[in-house]
Amino acid sequence: MENNYDDNAKVIKALSDASRLKIIDILSCGERCACELLEHFDFTQPTLSHHMKVLIDCGLVASRKEGLWNYYSLNSTNCNKLILFLMNLITYTDECICKDKTKCQCK
Amino acid sequence: MENNYDDNAKVIKALSDASRLKIIDILSCGERCACELLEHFDFTQPTLSHHMKVLIDCGLVASRKEGLWNYYSLNSTNCNKLILFLMNLITYTDECICKDKTKCQCK
DNA sequence: TAATTATATAGATACTTATCTATATATTGA
DNA sequence: TCAATATATAGATAAGTATCTATATAATTA
Numbered sequence: 150m151e152n153n154y155d156d157n158a159k160v161i162k163a164l165s166d167a168s169r170l171k172i173i174d175i176l177s178c179g180e181r182c183a184c185e186l187l188e189h190f191d192f193t194q195p196t197l198s199h200h201m202k203v204l205i206d207c208g209l210v211a212s213r214k215e216g217l218w219n220y221y222s223l224n225s226t227n228c229n230k231l232i233l234f235l236m237n238l239i240t241y242t243d244e245c246i247c248k249d250k251t252k253c254q255c256k
Numbered sequence: 257m258e259n260n261y262d263d264n265a266k267v268i269k270a271l272s273d274a275s276r277l278k279i280i281d282i283l284s285c286g287e288r289c290a291c292e293l294l295e296h297f298d299f300t301q302p303t304l305s306h307h308m309k310v311l312i313d314c315g316l317v318a319s320r321k322e323g324l325w326n327y328y329s330l331n332s333t334n335c336n337k338l339i340l341f342l343m344n345l346i347t348y349t350d351e352c353i354c355k356d357k358t359k360c361q362c363k
Numbered sequence: 364t365a366a367t368t369a370t371a372t373a374g375a376t377a378c379t380t381a382t383c384t385a386t387a388t389a390t391t392g393a
Numbered sequence: 394t395c396a397a398t399a400t401a402t403a404g405a406t407a408a409g410t411a412t413c414t415a416t417a418t419a420a421t422t423a
Contacts, residue, residue, distance in 0.1 A: 154274035154275075154277040154278050154281075155274045157274075157277060158271075158272055158273055158274040158277055161268060161271050161272040161277075162269075162272035162273075164265075164268050164272075164342075165265055165268040165269035165271075165272040166265055166269075166410095166411080167261035167262045167264075167265040168261075168411090170261040170264060170265055170268075170345065171261050173345055173346060174261075174345055177345060177346055177347060177348055177349055178348065178349045178350065179348075182369085182370095183369070183370060184368095184369065184370085192411085192412070192413090193412075193413065193414085194369085194370070194371090195370090195371075195372080195373095195412085195413075195415095196411070196412055196413075197370090198370065198371055198372085199371095199410090199411070199412080200411085201370095202371085203410095214370095214419095214420095216369090216421070217368060217369045217370080217419080217420050217421065218369065218370090218420095219369075219370065219371095223346060225346070228346040229346075231342070232339060232342055232343055232346070235271075235338070235339055235342070236339055238277065238280055238281055238284060239280060239284055239330060239332070239336075239339070240284060241284055241285065241286075242284055242285045243285065273380095273381080275381090289399085290400065291398095291399065291400085299382070299383090300382075300384085301399085301400070301401090302382085302383075302384085302385095302400090302401075302402080302403095303381070303382055303383075305400065305401055305402085306380090306381075306401095307381085308400095309401085310380095321389095321390095321400095323390065323391070323399090324389080324390050324391065324398060324399045324400080325399065325400090326399075326400065326401095364423100365422100365423085366421100366422085366423080367420100367421080367422075367423095368419100368420085368421075368422095369418100369419085369421100370417100370418080370419080370420100371416100371417075371418070371419095372416080372417070372418090373414105373415085373416080373417090374413100374414095374415090374416105375412100375413080375414090375415105376412085376413080377410100377411090377412085377413105378409100378410080378412100379408100379409080379411100380407100380408085380409075380410100381406100381407090381408085381409100382405100382406085382407085383404100383405080383406080383407105384403105384404095384405090385402105385403085385404090385405105386401100386402080386403080386404105387400100387401080387402070387403090388399100388400080388401070388402090389399085389400080389401095390397100390398080390399080390400100391396100391397085391398080391399100392395100392396090392397085392398100393394100393395085393396080393397100
């Protein structure tokens with residue numbers, strides 16, 4: 150298991166906002182443009198733009214431009230990677246991450 | 257699937273910090289007391305106390321007191337619930353969360 | 364070319380948070 | 394009861410962030 154806490158924390162931080170969870174939920178049933186996403190929220194267009202930037206920067210969402218529209222979709226690979234990281238994180242391991250056995254209590 | 261974005265965002269926010277991810281990782285191999293956890297970090301004891309409070313408040317970690325020591329352990333049920341939420345979130349659904357079909361693009 | 368539309372960026376503000384030092388609380392043992 | 398130890402709380406600070414309004418950019422259409 151990768152102990153890449155900083156990188157994964159960044160991805161998780163992107164998901165730590167109710168609005169962005171809802172965006173992911175909407176994108177889970179297919180690609181959407183920004184104006185379609187915006188209809189689901191009460192905040193302004195620049196705020197949506199901010200949220201999309203966060204989701205793109207962490208790799209969970211991809212975007213493509215077509216004419217006037219920007220279409221957003223889930224990056225399934227990275228979404229799955231995050232879930233695998235979390236599953237491994239909470240899974241019991243005999244071997245503690247503590248390599249200094251004087252500090253490790255693993256039986 | 258539950259669209260309980262606010263509650264899940266709170267749990268995810270608790271995980272959105274590299275130090276707290278490491279704490280979860282340590283606890284995944286068994287119960288630890290605060291002073292054992294602290295040995296893995298450079299920050300001070302009150303900072304660890306703050307992090308533990310965040311993890312307990314969101315339900316991911318349980319604690320019990322025994323003499324001078326506080327022992328912390330993962331709440332596996334809630335950890336698993338979070339992972340299931342995320343898996344459902346990113347899983348493709350034919351039915352869009354948008355109930356207003358004039359706004360929904362689902363095919 | 365000018366107007367319209369979709370989206371992004373800039374800058375401000377209010378709120379949150381990770382961390383620290385100092386101190387309080389609670390438990391144990393002498 | 395007093396000292397030592399483990400942990401929590403209080404309060405401060407610096408950094409981050411979700412949101413807004415105003416404006417810029419880019420693409421389309423008339």
